[in-house]
Amino acid sequence: MSESLCYNFRIRYYNYKPVPVTLPRYPLRINVGFLVHQPIGTSHDFTFEFPAVQLSPDFELTQFNGTARISRTPQGLLVEADFSGNLLLECVRCLDEYHQSISANFAELFSFRYRRDAESELFIPEDGHIDLALLARDYLLLEQPIKPICRPECKGLCFYCGVNLNETVCEHQAQPVEE
Ligand SMILES: [Zn+2]
Ligand SMILES: [Zn+2]
DSSP states (O other): OHHHHHHHHHHHHHTOOOOOOOOOSSTTEEEOHHHHTSOTTOEEEEEEEEEEEEEETTEEEEEEEEEEEEEEOSSEEEEEEEEEEEEEEEOTTTOOEEEEEEEEEEEEEEEOTTOTTOSOSEEOOTTSEEEOHHHHHHHHHHTSOSSOOSSTTOOOBOTTTOOBTTTOOOHHHHSOOOO
16 A cells, blocks of 8 residues: 555656646736835835746746845835746756756845936836846846756766666666776
8 A cells, every 4th residue: 555655656756747727927026116105114025926937938937936025215116036946957967857946036126217327227117016027037047057957866868778777777787887
């Protein structure tokens, strides 16, 4: 009984694919207009949690969550954000897809539109809604590993026959190798 449970778990784990949930259209769009009229120093925390999000057409994450603290400053609204999620990547060793967890944090200032001297290129729109999706994507992209590896002990592919050595042992590997 326990063996069969274990077996099911393995199957489910290796076949895991993101659940086809309906993606929220603007997952990181928030209404910050009310903070514009608050005294300097006022802040508000927003939290985000989604089974899956698409931050841009080519950037999708599962198990997404994060927080954004928005603070009223003399120049505008300061965003201090922390985001994390899982990215579907291809392992450079075994070429299998796997879920890589990544996280990023950043601080960006959204300036009042009337300030000509604004150092930031981000402005608070007339409707008081800001969308953090592209910022989050840009910062999370920086955290994406250059050489993604599914797990530190990944054995990769056989140099001779190309089988995935995490799943099987081929004749080339079975031979004892003296090091
Ligand atoms: Zn691998
Ligand atoms: Zn082989």
